[in-house]
Amino acid sequence: MRSEVWLVIAGMAIVTYFTRAPLLFVLARRPLPPRLRLWLRLIPLAVLPAIALPMVLVERDAAGARLALSLAHPPLWGAVVVFALAALRVNLLLTVALGVAVVALLRALA
Amino acid sequence: MPSVFVYGTVFGGLAVQAGLRPLEVWGMSVLVFAGASQFVAVPLLAAGAPAAAIVLTTYVINMRHYLMAATLAPSFRAFPRGWLALVAHVINDESFAVAVARRHPPDPWVFIGSAAAVSGAFLAGVAVGTPLGGLVADPARWGLDFAFPAVFLALVALQLRRPADWVVALMAAALAVAIARVLPGTWHIVIAGFVVSALAALVLQPETA
Known part of the structure; x- marks a missing residue:
């Protein structure tokens, strides 16, 4: 069973190295085409919200998946706090810590 | 550090x-x-x-x-x-x-x-x-x-620096939330991240975005 964990780690390591090494080796002389460069710049802008928002807004369990848009849903307020602090360029670590604290506080009050 | x-x-x-x-x-x-x-x-x-x-x-x-x-x-x-x-x-x-x-x-x-x-x-x-x-x-x-x-x-x-960045991020977020409600695992990350960034790269002008 644990060899499966190592298989996943090996797979992750291989595909990640494949995102780092090829262009460092090949592109020492030629510049990247502008449209490809634009796409590479936009990838994190699409991937990061695609990871984060479903974690906050979609509740999954054995019964299925549903939207969690209620104002009594603590992660929603944590998300608002984190987004606002990060937009104001507050230190990343402090931002995350305050977001976690807000979620913990609201859960304790509920 | x-x-x-x-x-x-x-x-x-x-x-x-x-x-x-x-x-x-x-x-x-x-x-x-x-x-x-x-x-x-x-x-x-x-x-x-x-x-x-x-x-x-x-x-x-x-x-x-x-x-x-x-x-x-x-x-x-x-x-x-x-x-x-x-x-x-x-x-x-x-x-x-x-x-x-x-x-x-x-x-x-x-x-x-x-x-x-x-x-x-x-x-x-x-x-x-x-x-x-x-x-x-x-x-x-x-x-x-x-x-x-x-x-x-x-x-x-x-x-998020340019207006186009907001559009890309919001579209990816909306598509990912919609997919996460119907597909299991992390397909929402793969599909929304890939599709939205690729579409935006085709539509936007490289020099302005």
Whole structure:
């Protein structure tokens, strides 16, 4: 069973190295085409919200998946706090810590 | 560097909490060395998600390295290939930002120095974090489960500079939420991340966006 964990780690390591090494080796002389460069710049802008928002807004369990848009849903307020602090360029670590604290506080009050 | 150390500590702690063994957490941190994808992979591994899905998700999250490698490449023109193979593995967001902010084209030695410090701080953080992992009985009670989405949300907010960035981020978020309600696993990350960024790259003008 644990060899499966190592298989996943090996797979992750291989595909990640494949995102780092090829262009460092090949592109020492030629510049990247502008449209490809634009796409590479936009990838994190699409991937990061695609990871984060479903974690906050979609509740999954054995019964299925549903939207969690209620104002009594603590992660929603944590998300608002984190987004606002990060937009104001507050230190990343402090931002995350305050977001976690807000979620913990609201859960304790509920 | 302190923030990278804490990032590593939190990762080590949460990964052990999720059920990974310290050696596995270490192995992943050394061999993959890409924090965001590791944070995403750990809960998936713990939930027994299919290996192919975790690896594909990792690839999509780490595709941002292509741009960093392409930008750094001219600075490393004179370096032997063996060096390049090693430098490639330590490409990371923080060191890239440091090297690019200083000089154009980036100074290779500034990058190497920063990458050495970042990898050292991250691995030291993981070493401190793994023994702390089993200590918190109910992570959700302390809001620690929210640490994952919080990091990603903060990283999004830091990258929104132009109006087009907002459109891309909001479209990806909406599509991902819609997909997450109907498809299991991490298909929403792969599909929304890939489709929205590719469509936007086709529609937007490279020089303005």
